[in-house]
Amino acid sequence: MLKELNPLLHSELRLGVMSILLSVEEADFTYLKQETKATAGNLSVQIDKLSKAEYIEVIKTYKGKMPCTLCRITPKGVEAFEEYVEALKTYIYRKG
Amino acid sequence: MLKELNPLLHSELRLGVMSILLSVEEADFTYLKQETKATAGNLSVQIDKLSKAEYIEVIKTYKGKMPCTLCRITPKGVEAFEEYVEALKTYIYRKG
DNA sequence: ATTGATGGTTTATAAAATAAACCAAATTAC
DNA sequence: GTAATTTGGTTTATTTTATAAACCATCAAT
Numbered sequence: 375m376l377k378e379l380n381p382l383l384h385s386e387l388r389l390g391v392m393s394i395l396l397s398v399e400e401a402d403f404t405y406l407k408q409e410t411k412a413t414a415g416n417l418s419v420q421i422d423k424l425s426k427a428e429y430i431e432v433i434k435t436y437k438g439k440m441p442c443t444l445c446r447i448t449p450k451g452v453e454a455f456e457e458y459v460e461a462l463k464t465y466i467y468r469k470g
Numbered sequence: 471m472l473k474e475l476n477p478l479l480h481s482e483l484r485l486g487v488m489s490i491l492l493s494v495e496e497a498d499f500t501y502l503k504q505e506t507k508a509t510a511g512n513l514s515v516q517i518d519k520l521s522k523a524e525y526i527e528v529i530k531t532y533k534g535k536m537p538c539t540l541c542r543i544t545p546k547g548v549e550a551f552e553e554y555v556e557a558l559k560t561y562i563y564r565k566g
Numbered sequence: 567a568t569t570g571a572t573g574g575t576t577t578a579t580a581a582a583a584t585a586a587a588c589c590a591a592a593t594t595a596c
Numbered sequence: 597g598t599a600a601t602t603t604g605g606t607t608t609a610t611t612t613t614a615t616a617a618a619c620c621a622t623c624a625a626t
Contacts, residue, residue: 386480590603
């Protein structure tokens, strides 16, 4: 009845990052930091985990002379997110 | 934009327990263990946390001669769950 | 009386999140 | 020009959380 929740996505910050990347298709570190209100260290770690799982793609470039870390969600990431949402629904829409 | 997720509810097992208790209004330890597939130790710990937060009420009785731990969700628990679901929606229904 | 379930709790360990410390380059203030 | 400050991060250490392992009491059967 209750489906398992992908532990990589069942984390407030990682879920936030994925949610944002689903809506904008590309976001840099600074933007993600602002939107999620996370600390840089925490965000860096969580981006790394999502990247290693290939849920997001991380592109290190420069904006002018300043480093700029761009993130994009991958098809694998989209799929995982959708499955996670389906699993969540077994917890949420259960009444009756 | 992204609402904070109540950390007490943002846990697979505790969310599962709450979800079940929303649907049945009363459940014993054994039933919760079966439905969530949790180990007894883990379930015991998580029930305790929910109980201390007053999200659930725990009644220790006997079924015949065997101990029986009954759990019920409280109004406070229902409210917290509903808020949690609202917060989740800011992560999930964000596209576009 | 010993063995094995049942119904748990307590304690120890593993994993995760978070924060603190740090680094390099750029910018600003003197 | 050079010393402090800010920006954009990473790495490492600490705290918190989740989970599992060990344990305890009672019951039931042998």
